[in-house]
Amino acid sequence: MERFVLHWGEMGSRWGVNRSVAQVHALLYLAGRPLTADEIVETLGIARSNVSTSLRELLSWDLIVQHPLLGDRRDYFRAETDLWTVLLTIVEGRKRREIDPTLTMLRLAKLDAAGDEETPEDIKRRIEDVLNFVEKLTAWYEQVSSLSRSTLIKLMKLGAKVSALVK
Amino acid sequence: MERFVLHWGEMGSRWGVNRSVAQVHALLYLAGRPLTADEIVETLGIARSNVSTSLRELLSWDLIVQHPLLGDRRDYFRAETDLWTVLLTIVEGRKRREIDPTLTMLRLAKLDAAGDEETPEDIKRRIEDVLNFVEKLTAWYEQVSSLSRSTLIKLMKLGAKVSALVK
DNA sequence: TCTTTCTTTCAGTAATAACTGAAATAATAG
DNA sequence: CTATTATTTCAGTTATTACTGAAAGAAAGA
Structure with missing residues (x-):
């Protein structure tokens, strides 16, 4: 997973996509289940604010969707897998x-x-x-x-x- | 020509291509005739060394070719137009x-x-x-x-x- | 060979983009 | 309404990439 996520980030920057944005996308794709921003922070070791910005960027591209979970007010995010x-x-x-x-x-x-x-x-x-x-x-x-x-x-x-x- | 070259440079940076490299390529494409490095320097207003590096980069991509001219020892460069x-x-x-x-x-x-x-x-x-x-x-x-x-x-x-x- | 002309290299600088942490804002629960 | 938790904004910092000018190198003519 680490290899995949790091390479995807690297690949992103070669194509004009912010490295963090690409990493967050790679992680959400692999996870295959909705994650919270804090789970992403913990896994990728980047600042909370950076994750927030990256998620918004991915939302604007329609590459991820918000996925509310009953009884939990945190935002969950899920990536398209097709x-x-x-x-x-x-x-x-x-x-x-x-x-x-x-x-x-x-x-x-x-x-x-x-x-x-x-x-x-x-x-x-x-x-x-x-x-x-x-x-x-x-x-x-x-x-x-x-x-x-x-x-x-x-x-x-x-x-x-x-x-x-x-x- | 200016609009075209500037936009092409901008476009380059959005796709992970150095702006100067993209500009030099755009200029050579438009010119449609072989240019010397100094003509490029004059037109784009960037450093001679920058042009040199950009030309080498474009050569490595096979996007331009060297085009020797009889009786002139300067390097001329020409871009593919198809x-x-x-x-x-x-x-x-x-x-x-x-x-x-x-x-x-x-x-x-x-x-x-x-x-x-x-x-x-x-x-x-x-x-x-x-x-x-x-x-x-x-x-x-x-x-x-x-x-x-x-x-x-x-x-x-x-x-x-x-x-x-x-x- | 020595000059002149042209090209490349590279260390230093400038410009740009990315990232962080703190503070502000928003949302919900009690 | 207040406290708590979650999210966003943003000014400041760090990292990265681009660019320049000077110097070195290479090629050709005198």
Whole structure:
């Protein structure tokens, strides 16, 4: 468990996720049962306030849920354990927080470039290329993410054989 | 161009890529012609040494190439402009540097857990679930990344219609 | 060989992000 | 209403990462 949680934290920081946030998520995933903030503090050895912040961050990503327990006023938190759901939730979050603003920027950049006769044509084209590429990827993601879990699994198993479809 | 380069740098830092590295890459991509380190210094207003380090980093990712010019001993650098190639190169790099070590860790964690009778069964199972999931995704990526550019484009256009194949 | 030009290395500094502990706030029980 | 327990906020500190400028190193021309 220790190895898993520590590596997950390390992995988080390489992808722009706070180490503590990733560790808390890893721990909740492994635990498989609702934990209180204090249990997390004890296990990970980080400050209570840090755990509180990390839990809020994970809640905002919809990666964990609050899980009230009858007769206990402490907050319990539980992580999703279906890995497809976890993956799609993370991708959805990053799309919303990072890809969508990037699309906005690219559209502005295209406008900027169009209204400026100093900008060479090939640079305008390359900005548009990126815009089109990101738009295509996003559209593809939106379609595929709406497929059922079982369809996704079957498609994964097909691997390169999907290319049969385009022949 | 400024908007594009600055946003790309910002985007980089959200994904664990050094801001300067991302900016240099964005600039070389947009320029579409080979640039010297000094041209980059002048345009981005960062230290010569910083540019040098960033260029080496981009070279190690195979995102830029050195481009010698006859009769000029300075190094010129050029970025790949085919966006599919750029995307697949980045994914390949991250797989090698991050996913492969994660797979190693997961296999070790599985062994650790198997050899420890204190670890509950459901935690062992969740570690294995992650291992299997990442292995499946990796195998899928390896197959799909070897498909031709045109096949990939066609598959993208199909979107959710690929699900027809699994019916 | 000696200069000149270009590139890299690296120690020190600056900037950023993460984390802590104390205090404030909120919620519930008695 | 008051005491108790739980949670959040935030100013200050620590840790990490990024960046700079000077110096060393490398390559080519005179």
